[in-house]
Amino acid sequence: MTLKALFAASATTALLLALPASAAELTIGFSQIGSESGWRAAETSVSKQEAAKRKVNLKIADAQQKQENQIKAIRSFIAQNVDAIFLAPVVSTGWDSVLKEAKEAKIPVVLLDRDIDPSGKELYLTAVTSDSVHEGAVAGDWLAKTVGTKPCNIVELQGTVGASVAANRKKGFDTAIAKHANLKVVRSQTGDFTRAKGKEVMESFIKAEGGGKNICAVYAHNDDMMVGAIQAMKEAGLKPGKDILTVSIDAVPDIFKAMVAGEANATVELTPNMAGPAFDAVAAFKEKGTVPPKWIQTESRLLTAADNPQKEYDSKKGLGY
Amino acid sequence: MTALLPRRGLAQILALIVILAVDRVVSPQFFDLRLQDGRLFGSLIDVLNRGTPVALLSLGMVLVIATRGIDLSVGAVMAICGAIAASLADSHSLPVVLAAALGAGLVCGLWNGFLVAVLGMQPIVATLILMVAGRGIAQLITEGRIVTFSSPDLVWLGNGSVLGLPVPVVIALGMLILTGAVVRGSALGLLIEATGGNARASELSGVGTRAMILSVYVWCGVCAALAGVIAAADIMGADANNAGLWLELDAILAVVIGGTSLFGGRFSLVLAVLGALIIQTMNTGILLSGYPPEFNLLVKAVVVLAVLLLQSPKLSGFAGIAARLRRTKA
Numbered sequence: 236m237t238l239k240a241l242f243a244a245s246a247t248t249a250l251l252l253a254l255p256a257s258a259a260e261l262t263i264g265f266s267q268i269g270s271e272s273g274w275r276a277a278e279t280s281v282s283k284q285e286a287a288k289r290k291v292n293l294k295i296a297d298a299q300q301k302q303e304n305q306i307k308a309i310r311s312f313i314a315q316n317v318d319a320i321f322l323a324p325v326v327s328t329g330w331d332s333v334l335k336e337a338k339e340a341k342i343p344v345v346l347l348d349r350d351i352d353p354s355g356k357e358l359y360l361t362a363v364t365s366d367s368v369h370e371g372a373v374a375g376d377w378l379a380k381t382v383g384t385k386p387c388n389i390v391e392l393q394g395t396v397g398a399s400v401a402a403n404r405k406k407g408f409d410t411a412i413a414k415h416a417n418l419k420v421v422r423s424q425t426g427d428f429t430r431a432k433g434k435e436v437m438e439s440f441i442k443a444e445g446g447g448k449n450i451c452a453v454y455a456h457n458d459d460m461m462v463g464a465i466q467a468m469k470e471a472g473l474k475p476g477k478d479i480l481t482v483s484i485d486a487v488p489d490i491f492k493a494m495v496a497g498e499a500n501a502t503v504e505l506t507p508n509m510a511g512p513a514f515d516a517v518a519a520f521k522e523k524g525t526v527p528p529k530w531i532q533t534e535s536r537l538l539t540a541a542d543n544p545q546k547e548y549d550s551k552k553g554l555g556y
Numbered sequence: 557m558t559a560l561l562p563r564r565g566l567a568q569i570l571a572l573i574v575i576l577a578v579d580r581v582v583s584p585q586f587f588d589l590r591l592q593d594g595r596l597f598g599s600l601i602d603v604l605n606r607g608t609p610v611a612l613l614s615l616g617m618v619l620v621i622a623t624r625g626i627d628l629s630v631g632a633v634m635a636i637c638g639a640i641a642a643s644l645a646d647s648h649s650l651p652v653v654l655a656a657a658l659g660a661g662l663v664c665g666l667w668n669g670f671l672v673a674v675l676g677m678q679p680i681v682a683t684l685i686l687m688v689a690g691r692g693i694a695q696l697i698t699e700g701r702i703v704t705f706s707s708p709d710l711v712w713l714g715n716g717s718v719l720g721l722p723v724p725v726v727i728a729l730g731m732l733i734l735t736g737a738v739v740r741g742s743a744l745g746l747l748i749e750a751t752g753g754n755a756r757a758s759e760l761s762g763v764g765t766r767a768m769i770l771s772v773y774v775w776c777g778v779c780a781a782l783a784g785v786i787a788a789a790d791i792m793g794a795d796a797n798n799a800g801l802w803l804e805l806d807a808i809l810a811v812v813i814g815g816t817s818l819f820g821g822r823f824s825l826v827l828a829v830l831g832a833l834i835i836q837t838m839n840t841g842i843l844l845s846g847y848p849p850e851f852n853l854l855v856k857a858v859v860v861l862a863v864l865l866l867q868s869p870k871l872s873g874f875a876g877i878a879a880r881l882r883r884t885k886a
Contacts, residue, residue: 439843
């Protein structure tokens with residue numbers, strides 16, 4: 236190879252490098268919280284799938300539930316001059332200085348799944364989250380529609396006391412059923428979002444309500460507690476899904492298994508696909524300069540036994556839930 | 557005031573009766589029992605069944621505490637062993653599953669015992685290591701998911717019944733009798749108490765204190781493993797994030813309610829199990845009461861305080877002085 240050819244080759248490479256990355260080849264850094272739950276694992280897998288669909292080069296940094304790791308990851312993304320940064324914030328405060336650095340570097344930041352405190356609103360492009368009050372309302376509306384005008388005593392399995400998701404899902408449900416005088420929450424107790432506690436609390440509800448005869452429906456703030464409650468009902472000789480209606484939130488694979496067996500009626504999906512809408516918002520912003528709204532609400536789909544639960548199960552079981 | 561001071565066990569039995577009476581008030585059907593699919597069904601059975609994991613943990617914990625130690629890792633060991641049992645359940649027979657899970661508990665106990673007895677670490681620090689790391693190990697085994705299984709043999713361990721009683725209750729009863737027979741049927745219990753009372757003096761008088769300490773941690777690990785297997789069998793799945801979470805504290809509380817001193821030197825197996833039942837009777841009562849969940853922990857704290865005050869020698873001393881004063885005035 237002559238010296239001339241070598242020069243030519245390196246010049247071409249330099250030219251290629253200098254070209255701005257085309258819109259189809261965005262590089263996005265994603266600071267994920269860590270593997271705190273099955274849903275979180277599913278969010279990571281779905282983000283990768285959505286990125287592959289759009290030919291986005293997605294770099295995921297696992298923060299192992301530590302804010303300092305997330306801040307480090309964001310700084311490193313800024314240093315790599317990525318096109319956008321996704322952040323699933325582990326806490327709601329303490330982001331101001333690092334988000335300012337991103338803003339100065341003109342790198343848009345999109346929040347996924349969780350919001351940060353109000354003082355930082357101008358520091359990020361948009362937040363893609365679910366509305367947990369709305370999730371509770373979807374569950375309540377389904378129950379009201381299904382029960383009709385019959386009187387219905389509901390027992391509620393709450394999430395962890397003090398968790399904002401639990402408070403919101405309770406609020407949404409309560410508001411939805413308040414319009415119907417025949418629906419009443421007769422017992423409400425925390426099941427800590429776990430199967431074991433959901434089962435234990437449901438056992439006590441059954442004993443306290445005449446062996447379950449006075450219970451018409453169970454509302455659980457997440458599917459895991461409902462899976463425990465379904466076991467408790469079966470052990471008490473009741474038929475969940477028939478004697479007692481069930482509605483819960485999250486749409487994890489195991490609730491669809493219960494639906495296929497006719498033991499669960501409905502669930503409201505907390506979609507693991509937060510990244511998809513975020514990719515679209517960033518692409519539109521980069522290409523056309525469209526500024527997205529400050530909050531992109533994800534859809535809270537209602538899924539019942541009529542919505543092919545077997546298919547839902549098959550599509551979700553490999554996601555890491 | 558002799559009623560407050562007297563033979564061991566009276567305070568605990570009194571406390572249990574009072575809490576049962578309160579449960580009867582908040583829930584009129586508390587003592588109702590009926591047969592459902594060949595097993596007894598009622599709140600009392602729930603108390604026994606749900607109290608099983610902590611009762612099993614307290615059986616191991618009470619021996620550790622008798623040697624003046626403590627084991628903070630039992631909750632994490634539950635999570636590890638539950639995860640192992642759930643992962644193997646559908647591909648292996650029950651004996652293999654049990655051997656693997658209990659074996660893992662034994663290894664965890666050996667690790668704790670090695671740190672304390674051989675390396676001379678403070679028990680609270682030594683077991684803190686496994687408390688933190690253990691949950692991570694359990695998460696590695698389950699890959700962060702809830703591992704479910706359908707093996708009827710393992711499910712039976714959590715949900716089956718023997719003569720109407722839930723299998724977990726029968727297992728706990730069996731473990732109580734076995735542990736009691738081993739430590740009280742021989743000089744072992746005395747040697748454990750001697751180790752906790754004064755390790756140096758015991759060593760000098762020929763007690764193998766190192767072996768004593770090592771073996772109580774091993775037993776504690778095995779008990780925790782059994783509790784973990786039962787907890788997994790109960791929900792037909794292993795939840796590494798939540799299985800046994802904070803149960804080490806309930807186990808220590810059960811031991812303390814049972815009148816065993818954290819300074820070691822003496823212990824009672826039966827009263828530790830009774831302590832576990834007192835805690836569960838209270839928990840079940842709270843669930844049945846229908847109070848908002850925000851009160852759960854508050855009620856629990858007040859009741860525990862009352863039970864411990866009932867046992868406090870100082871308070872009984874004050875009561876004695878007051879009685880004497882009244883008598884002299886009269």
